[in-house]
Amino acid sequence: MIRGAIQSTRNATFLERLWQTLPNERDALRPYVEKAKAYRNECGCIMGGAFFIAALTFLICDFLFFHQIVGGNWLVAALRIAAFVLGISMLGKVIGISIARIRLALTYRELRLRYPLEAR
Numbered sequence: 001m002i003r004g005a006i007q008s009t010r011n012a013t014f015l016e017r018l019w020q021t022l023p024n025e026r027d028a029l030r031p032y033v034e035k036a037k038a039y040r041n042e043c044g045c046i047m048g049g050a051f052f053i054a055a056l057t058f059l060i061c062d063f064l065f066f067h068q069i070v071g072g073n074w075l076v077a078a079l080r081i082a083a084f085v086l087g088i089s090m091l092g093k094v095i096g097i098s099i100a101r102i103r104l105a106l107t108y109r110e111l112r113l114r115y116p117l118e119a120r
Contacts, residue, residue: 011108012036018115025115032111039104044096051092055085 015036019029059081 011104014108015111018111022115032107035107036104039100039107042097042100044093044100047096047099048089048093051095052085052089055088059084 015029015033019026019033022029
């Protein structure tokens with residue numbers, strides 16, 4: 001059940017071993033399995049979308065209040081805006097994936113602390 005849901009890593013093996021050796025604890029382990037699945041499969045789209053909206057809001061405010069976006073050539077300005085928005089969106093995506101990986105590591109750490117004898 002677990003190996004197919006989570007990519008094979010040392011921590012996934014630990015979680016699978018807990019699942020197999022502690023059948024009475026499966027109800028307590030199920031939330032950890034679900035968290036691990038969710039964090040492992042996180043693509044960062046929500047954070048990338050939030051950064052996209054923030055970049056567009058920044059550009060609109062910059063244009064309305066400071067008029068600095070357009071320097072004369074609309075094509076250059078449009079390419080610069082597209083590059084800025086794409087770059088900020090990709091940054092948000094990377095940050096979203098990084099946060100999910102940190103949460104995954106903390107979930108496994110919590111499991112190892114909760115079941116210390118089974119970690120050996």
